[in-house]
Amino acid sequence: MAKKRTTSKSKPTTAKKKLSLKPSKQNKIIFGSLLIVLSIALFFSFMSFYFTWQEDQSMLSEFANRNAEASNLLNKFGASVSHFFMYQGFGLASFAFPLLLAVTGLYLFLGLEAKGLIGKWVWGLTGVIWMSVALGFFAADFPLLGGLIGFEMNDFLQDYTGKIGVFLILLFVLMVILVRLFNFTPEGFANFFRSQKEKIKSDFKGSEPIVDTDDSDESDESGIELRIDDEVPEKVDTYTHKKDIPPLQTAAGLDVNLPEEEESDIDLTVEETPVEEETEVKAAKLVKDFGEFDPKLELGNYKFPPMELLDDHGASGGITINQEELEENKNRIVSTLKNYKIGIAQIKATIGPTVTLYEIVPDAGIRISKIKNLEDDIALSLAALGIRIIAPIPGKGTVGIEVPNKKATVVSMRSVIASNKFQKAEMELPIAFGKTISNETFVVDLAKMPHLLMAGATGQGKSVGLNAVITSLLYKKHPAEVKFIFVDPKKVELTLYNKIERHFLAKLPDSDEAIITDNTKVINTLNSLCIEMDNRYELLKTAMVRNIKEYNVKFKARKLNPNDGHKFLPYIVLVIDEFADLIMTAGKEVETPIARLAQLARAIGIHLIIATQRPSVNVITGIIKANFPARIAFRVTSKIDSRTILDAQGADQLIGRGDMLYTQGNDVTRLQCAFVDTPEVGKITEYIGSQRAYPEAHLLPEYVGEDSGTSIDYDISERDDMFREAAEVIVTAQQGSASLIQRKLKLGYNRAGRIIDQLEAAGIVGPFEGSKARQVLIPDIYSLEQFLENESK
């Protein structure tokens, strides 16, 4: 609100300033009146020309003679001007000139915005030329109709293309005029014809029982109307529908300026309010005429992948657990606890797909902390992998012991996608992770997370988990609504998604591959995403909304003008498989943009999903952790790793194969991840990939990388003590690598890296070149000595 007020206050002043640069209002009125008068004079001259031209022919040369008199209504002036326009010019079509002059005069007189005027003149002149040529063609016997220009042009064209050629040219130009000026489409024509038929029918309505047919016709009609809307955006920009919707401003300008004319000078301050209201009114009208903006329209026939593409992995029979196993586990729990002198008042089992939860109510007087302290011993006594003790279960006064089932049931992706919970999820980016311990489908909104960190030792189900996330979104979202960026250093996991590049992927304008497999290129994409983020914040600011959801709602309601740079914003999901690898190769350079995105990107619909095998603290740093409240842990090898990811232990006690813990803050939920196999993903991408797509992947803003590091200006006095030695090593070996300095001078990696940066800043080695060693710019030790000496002078 505050923003609103400030903008409305600041605008009038700028408007006032602008006004002083324009012709004054009085001048506009005077000039406008002149044009109107002129147009009336021309009109009457032209009219009377058709009756008097023969008599006035002889007068034309006697314009200067005061005694000579012409028969034209406007005397000699009328005779000369109409001779010029009608006879020597365009014939009958010349009537367009008084019309255009009158319109221009009115615009000036009323002080309306002159924006649309140029278009009117351009189209007016095109029409004049067309008409004069057409009249010259069809009415060659009456040269006055087409004028000299019409006649000559016809002659000229016929010399080259013959009569048929001229006819075809005329037809084509007429088509262009109709399409561009009157939005003529075959459907529109059919529709018009149909509505006329309807009208005639309804005139004869009477008492005939045609009501039914009428009804069906009506519904038919509405069907067609929709299709016309379909047509509209076909020829325009992916997200904006730019051309077909009259820009808000054009018409807004009309009303905005009207009060100005009535209330003379003060009206500038009043101007702002009507604009606001006008935008609303205009938007409502646009919505009424064209319907809400539909981002999906360009791929209107897109079909979501059907359920049949997914296997049920033999899970259709449901969970199988035998009574014996339940009894056996119960007895073991009871006797184990008894060993520690913990009595049980009640025990209850909840059977899940991979684990069964035994909920215990301890005897009165037994402190839960006692059970908690004995956690490891109890797990040991129960002697089963994957036991996790939750003491107490949050929200209940009970202790939970999770014991894995002997025969785990696979949770198929198909079952979770088909579940009611997922199908009816009213979420922006719903993700069906799998099933909880009580066999309920677990669905969360990625948009609310807002970023996800996934960790787990190798082979425990990370890739399957990532595929489950991506599949969920592919089953729920239209290509216009979400775009993925995949970073896949392993080069195999995500390559399948190449097929949906032009539907669902986003990439940098100059990159060939949408899926990034080279870690050195990630930095450009991340920086480009930061630019996208900044751009989106700017759009949100101008639209005066707080987040992408509100923005898109406003855009769909046509309250934001595409001509001002507004467009429908799809969600962007960045998926990084093997984050540890990325941090190892690209280091701090990637951490900064990732942290920035993680901190700020939630409101503008950029979400990060990061998976890593090694959840060590130098990979998942504090700053990253702080911005990734939603985390998933598959089985990890140590308690420390579990703590690094979840801030709690437990992930080390999972049984693998998709058994996972999910947290989004405090509570930790154990889930069985839905299983989606590579062939299934293949089928889905094949299905989507074979459909009509956008011309290319969604393009991210261009990012021009700096020449890595040259911008770092090291002060000579701040150079490392080993700088000189390092320079000598590099120049002698003619190989600019940090590891060489590391080896020869026995330095740590970080220090060697710093020295290399300093050498680069000094101009001794070239910039970073990815996997290749840097170029050495000094040829030998002697030149180096000289170089350093010169530098210290």
Ligand SMILES: Nc1ncnc2c1ncn2[C@@H]1O[C@H](COP(=O)(O)OP(=O)(O)OP(=O)(O)O)[C@@H](O)[C@H]1O
């Ligand atoms: N949710 C699941 N349900 C059943 N089995 C699973 C599940 N997730 C994974 N598995 C089994 O575990 C195997 C390894 O899974 P996955 O490839 O996802 O491991 P990963 O953690 O990505 O390993 P890496 O890090 O080496 O790529 C799968 O081939 C599958 O047999």
